[in-house]
Amino acid sequence: MKIFCVGRNYSKHAKELGNTVPSQPVIFCKPDTALIRNNEPFYHPDFSSDIQHEIELVIRINKMGKKIQPKFARNYYNEIGIGIDFTARDLQNELKEKKLPWELAKAFDGSAPISEFTTLTEIDLNQITFSLNKNGKQVQQGCSDNMIFSPDTIVSFVSQYFTLKVGDLIFTGTPSGVGKVEIGDVLEGFMNGKKLLTCEIK
Numbered sequence: 001m002k003i004f005c006v007g008r009n010y011s012k013h014a015k016e017l018g019n020t021v022p023s024q025p026v027i028f029c030k031p032d033t034a035l036i037r038n039n040e041p042f043y044h045p046d047f048s049s050d051i052q053h054e055i056e057l058v059i060r061i062n063k064m065g066k067k068i069q070p071k072f073a074r075n076y077y078n079e080i081g082i083g084i085d086f087t088a089r090d091l092q093n094e095l096k097e098k099k100l101p102w103e104l105a106k107a108f109d110g111s112a113p114i115s116e117f118t119t120l121t122e123i124d125l126n127q128i129t130f131s132l133n134k135n136g137k138q139v140q141q142g143c144s145d146n147m148i149f150s151p152d153t154i155v156s157f158v159s160q161y162f163t164l165k166v167g168d169l170i171f172t173g174t175p176s177g178v179g180k181v182e183i184g185d186v187l188e189g190f191m192n193g194k195k196l197l198t199c200e201i202k
């Protein structure tokens with residue numbers, strides 16, 4: 001399976017990192033070794049002193065497809081959950097400066113904790129709220145309405161380059177409020193007010 005992520009999909013977040021709002025989706029990948037399931041802890045790596053949380057809505061592909069037109073994209077995913085796109089911001093900034101790829105900063109082991117998934121027929125995709133608490137305090141909050149590129153647009157765009165397969169995941173970008181995590185922190189992710197994800201930093 002493949003994990004795709006969209007960078008800068010909420011304008012406030014793009015601005016908080018000093019980036020311009022993109023004209024087409026910024027896409028990067030993580031390997032399956034990035035996944036953390038079942039609320040297992042995240043072990044802070046020693047190659048970074050600025051690991052940051054990015055809470056995101058994650059959609060799951062349920063049908064194989066390539067070169068999907070936007071108007072048909074909705075037929076290719078039917079489940080949604082939340083995930084954290086852990087980012088070694090210090091490394092990412094160095095790589096960006098050197099105009100190098102981001103993998104070392106984004107795709108390392110454990111960089112993608114995910115929740116259980118919910119069928120999309122049960123909820124309205126346009127009105128999904130989600131948030132992240134750090135040690136009991138809300139630090140990030142977003143709504144699917146505020147995405148620059150909709151899930152349909154993202155699925156269509158990604159499928160022009162990569163064949164999508166059942167089980168592939170797409171992290172749809174983070175709202176503003178990203179911040180550093182420390183060993184001992186507890187992160188909790190919510191979707192439509194319901195806690196779906198817990199991740200302790202060890």
Ligand code: ZN
Nearest residue numbers: 054085173174
């Ligand atoms: Zn992200």
